[in-house]
Amino acid sequence: MTEHISEAVIRRLPGYYRHLRELEDQGIKQVSSHELGERMHQTPSLIRQDINSFGGFGRQGYGYDVSELKTCIGSILNLQQPHRMIIIGAGSIGSAVAKYQSFIREGFQTLAMFDINPEKTGTLFDEIPILSIDDLELFLQLHPVDIAVLALPGSEAQMMLERLIASGVQAIWNFAPVDLVYDEQAISVVNVHLSDSLQVLSYKMAHREDVIPSSEDQANGKPENRG
Amino acid sequence: MTEHISEAVIRRLPGYYRHLRELEDQGIKQVSSHELGERMHQTPSLIRQDINSFGGFGRQGYGYDVSELKTCIGSILNLQQPHRMIIIGAGSIGSAVAKYQSFIREGFQTLAMFDINPEKTGTLFDEIPILSIDDLELFLQLHPVDIAVLALPGSEAQMMLERLIASGVQAIWNFAPVDLVYDEQAISVVNVHLSDSLQVLSYKMAHREDVIPSSEDQANGKPENRG
Numbered sequence: 001m002t003e004h005i006s007e008a009v010i011r012r013l014p015g016y017y018r019h020l021r022e023l024e025d026q027g028i029k030q031v032s033s034h035e036l037g038e039r040m041h042q043t044p045s046l047i048r049q050d051i052n053s054f055g056g057f058g059r060q061g062y063g064y065d066v067s068e069l070k071t072c073i074g075s076i077l078n079l080q081q082p083h084r085m086i087i088i089g090a091g092s093i094g095s096a097v098a099k100y101q102s103f104i105r106e107g108f109q110t111l112a113m114f115d116i117n118p119e120k121t122g123t124l125f126d127e128i129p130i131l132s133i134d135d136l137e138l139f140l141q142l143h144p145v146d147i148a149v150l151a152l153p154g155s156e157a158q159m160m161l162e163r164l165i166a167s168g169v170q171a172i173w174n175f176a177p178v179d180l181v182y183d184e185q186a187i188s189v190v191n192v193h194l195s196d197s198l199q200v201l202s203y204k205m206a207h208r209e210d211v212i213p214s215s216e217d218q219a220n221g222k223p224e225n226r227g
Numbered sequence: 228m229t230e231h232i233s234e235a236v237i238r239r240l241p242g243y244y245r246h247l248r249e250l251e252d253q254g255i256k257q258v259s260s261h262e263l264g265e266r267m268h269q270t271p272s273l274i275r276q277d278i279n280s281f282g283g284f285g286r287q288g289y290g291y292d293v294s295e296l297k298t299c300i301g302s303i304l305n306l307q308q309p310h311r312m313i314i315i316g317a318g319s320i321g322s323a324v325a326k327y328q329s330f331i332r333e334g335f336q337t338l339a340m341f342d343i344n345p346e347k348t349g350t351l352f353d354e355i356p357i358l359s360i361d362d363l364e365l366f367l368q369l370h371p372v373d374i375a376v377l378a379l380p381g382s383e384a385q386m387m388l389e390r391l392i393a394s395g396v397q398a399i400w401n402f403a404p405v406d407l408v409y410d411e412q413a414i415s416v417v418n419v420h421l422s423d424s425l426q427v428l429s430y431k432m433a434h435r436e437d438v439i440p441s442s443e444d445q446a447n448g449k450p451e452n453r454g
Contacts, residue, residue: 005434008235010427010430010431011423011427013426013427013430014420014422014423014424014426014427015406015420015423017426018404018406018422018423019406039406040406041406076430076434077426077427077429077430077433078429078430078432078433078434079426079429083429091326092319092322092323092326092327093323093327095319095323096319096320096322096323097421099318099319100319100320100421100422102404102421102422103421103422103425106422106425106426108425146432147425147428147429147432170432171428171429171431171432172428173424173425173428177245177329179242179245179246179266179267179268184435185435188428188431188432188435189428189431190424190425190427190428190431192419192421192424193241193242194324194327194330194419195241195245195327195329195330195333196238196241196242196245197241197400197417197419198330198333198335198374198400198417199240199241199244199304199306199333200237200238200240200241200304200417201374201398201399201400201415201416201417202304202305202306202310202374202398203237203240203303203304203305204237204398204415204416204417205305205373205374205397205398205415206304206305207232207303207305208411208412208415
């Protein structure tokens with residue numbers, strides 16, 4: 001069912017999920033591609049194309065059933081079951097991730113944080129134990145997790161990735177400012193490169209009049225419109 | 228020069244910049260599209276296409292001059308001059324942004340943080356003053372800034388955006404988990420939706436065999452390869 005969903009569509013799925021949850025919370029049962037597009041700053045045709053690409057639940061003239069579409073997207077995003085995480089690095093980024101409340105609501109549970117600093121290890125942060133990085137492999141044997149958050153210096157990220165793969169971790173959420181080298185069949189990686197994001201903002205600020213709205217979406221739309 | 232750079236290319240520019248800086252630090256003068264592609268997990272043809280799209284500095288058979296290309300991309304990203312920022316919200320996300328060292332190296336300077344909590348206001352965090360949100364407009368009159376970081380609850384983000392636009396802020400780096408409504412001519416916005424990023428990781432973990440490498444890039448490449 002979910003084969004051949006493009007990266008660009010995958011990146012938009014959480015936005016769909018968020019807006020559909022808000023609509024559901026407001027008691028709204030049906031939504032048109034036009035309304036979803038307005039909420040998401042996208043064209044109705046892109047919305048229809050995205051939703052068609054993973055199955056197509058719309059009925060011409062009636063729009064989409066909010067709950068049905070939300071359940072479908074939640075299932076594609078693998079949100080129907082809880083995920084267990086650990087955080088490598090109890091510095092400011094690791095602590096911010098540990099405290100981020102909306103993850104918890106969505107079923108992402110942090111079991112432990114790991115650090116090298118003996119002043120931090122052995123303590124609790126927001127009820128989450130901070131353990132020594134030396135105990136990582138033993139902990140993962142006893143408490144397998146899906147996801148490891150890398151919130152440590154870039155110079156240590158690659159070596160840590162290899163330890164985590166060897167311990168059976170399935171996915172890495174990488175905040176270290178490096179591009180990791182890995183086999184995409186062995187592990188899934190999503191980067192949050194904060195500096196990159198801030199530089200994109202710097203670009204947009206300087207070239208506000210040049211930015212083409214939705215140019216990425218054009219690339220997924222009609223090729224004849226390009227160039 | 229920089230007209231019509233697509234969103235997908237803009238998102239890759241900071242990665243080019245980071246790799247070119249590393250090459251420059253290693254004393255490397257020339258780099259081929261093949262070598263850059265290997266470092267960035269992209270095809271050489273995409274690399275050439277990206278770089279062509281903002282001017283084209285390659286010489287067939289010789290590759291790119293590392294310093295020249297880095298300077299060019301730095302200039303497109305508007306990094307040649309320092310940027311002044313404020314952070315709205317001195318909670319865990321705001322504090323993590325304030326402490327993030329690599330921003331400072333790249334010329335992004337945090338002048339102040341703002342909060343509503345009287346136990347925080349009037350103190351220093353890592354030498355950055357935490358001021359009352361009531362003093363925001365006065366502060367911005369005396370110390371104009373380019374960028375405001377929104378690290379506050381989603382329910383307060385839209386109202387704060389409007390206060391910041393009225394005070395002449397040019398760009399918003401939004402960590403609040405909401406989609407802001409704004410006029411793209413009036414202000415530039417880049418979102419860091421952490422929950423969305425984590426959900427994309429959840430998707431990739433569940434569908435590892437389905438993920439098409441570089442599918443976004445195909446969308447920017449040859450339209451005849453699609454569908």
